[in-house]
Amino acid sequence: xxxxxxxxxxxxxxxxxxxxxxxxxxxxxxxxxxxxxxxxxxxxxxxxxxxxxxxxxxxxxxxxxxxxxxxxxxxxxxxxxxxxxxxxxxxxxxxxxxxxxxxxxxxxxxxxxxxx
Amino acid sequence: xxxxxxxxxxxxxxxxxxxxxxxxxxxxxxxxxxxxxxxxxxxxxxxxxxxxxxxxxxxxxxxxxxxxxxxxxxxxxxxxxxxxxxxxxxxxxxxxxxxxxxxxxxxxxxxxx
Numbered sequence: 001x002x003x004x005x006x007x008x009x010x011x012x013x014x015x016x017x018x019x020x021x022x023x024x025x026x027x028x029x030x031x032x033x034x035x036x037x038x039x040x041x042x043x044x045x046x047x048x049x050x051x052x053x054x055x056x057x058x059x060x061x062x063x064x065x066x067x068x069x070x071x072x073x074x075x076x077x078x079x080x081x082x083x084x085x086x087x088x089x090x091x092x093x094x095x096x097x098x099x100x101x102x103x104x105x106x107x108x109x110x111x112x113x114x115x116x
Numbered sequence: 117x118x119x120x121x122x123x124x125x126x127x128x129x130x131x132x133x134x135x136x137x138x139x140x141x142x143x144x145x146x147x148x149x150x151x152x153x154x155x156x157x158x159x160x161x162x163x164x165x166x167x168x169x170x171x172x173x174x175x176x177x178x179x180x181x182x183x184x185x186x187x188x189x190x191x192x193x194x195x196x197x198x199x200x201x202x203x204x205x206x207x208x209x210x211x212x213x214x215x216x217x218x219x220x221x222x223x224x225x226x227x228x229x
Contacts, residue, residue, distance in 0.1 A: 003159075004159070033217075035219075040125070040221065040222075041221050041222070042120070042122075042206050042208075042219035042220050042221045042222050043160070043206070043219045044219070045216055045217070048216065056216060091159065091160070093160075104162045104165070105152075105160075105162070105217060107152075107159035107160040107161070108159050109157070109158060109159045110159055
């Protein structure tokens with residue numbers, strides 16, 4: 001079974017530039033998450049999708065971050081314009097269950113963003 | 117406030133020694149509890165979870181964790197660690213009737229030869 005795929009693995013940009021990250025979840029997983037992991041901290045949820053609908057985006061900085069999950073499969077997270085404090089690893093995760101938390105989160109390897 | 121606390125940011129330990137990684141949580145609702153492990157340059161992987169039933173849960177590689185409701189803790193233990201256990205360990209919880217996972221800041225376990 002293929003895992004959660006993310007790209008690119010690494011990205012270096014200058015502040016005020018834009019960047020996009022892509023995630024392809026495990027086939028059949030209804031729920032998709034984007035997390036931000038700043039160095040030395042635990043993952044923080046940015047946005048959660050169930051199929052192609054947004055379940056929770058309360059912690060997404062909507063003035064600069066956007067995300068979409070077209071057709072309920074893969075997803076794109078965009079940052080425009082980037083700030084220095086956006087330097088982090090962006091983790092995508094997916095889960096089989098549509099509701100509830102008895103299921104396991106499967107994580108991709110992450111996309112490491114450095115903003116100079 | 118809902119949160120997960122991992123008091124030890126780094127834990128160095130010699131190979132074959134026992135280890136305990138501490139986790140405390142704060143939540144106003146019933147929760148499920150999880151430990152995730154992140155090996156260098158890899159994504160997070162589920163190590164073990166507590167959903168219900170026996171308060172002691174085990175992983176396939178010798179780790180165990182015990183849910184203590186009165187102390188709101190879910191400490192992770194292993195009686196004898198290996199070099200290959202070197203990784204970052206994250207404690208997390210998720211509300212029983214919700215969908216969001218809340219992660220702690222992580223504990224970096226370094227196993228020394």
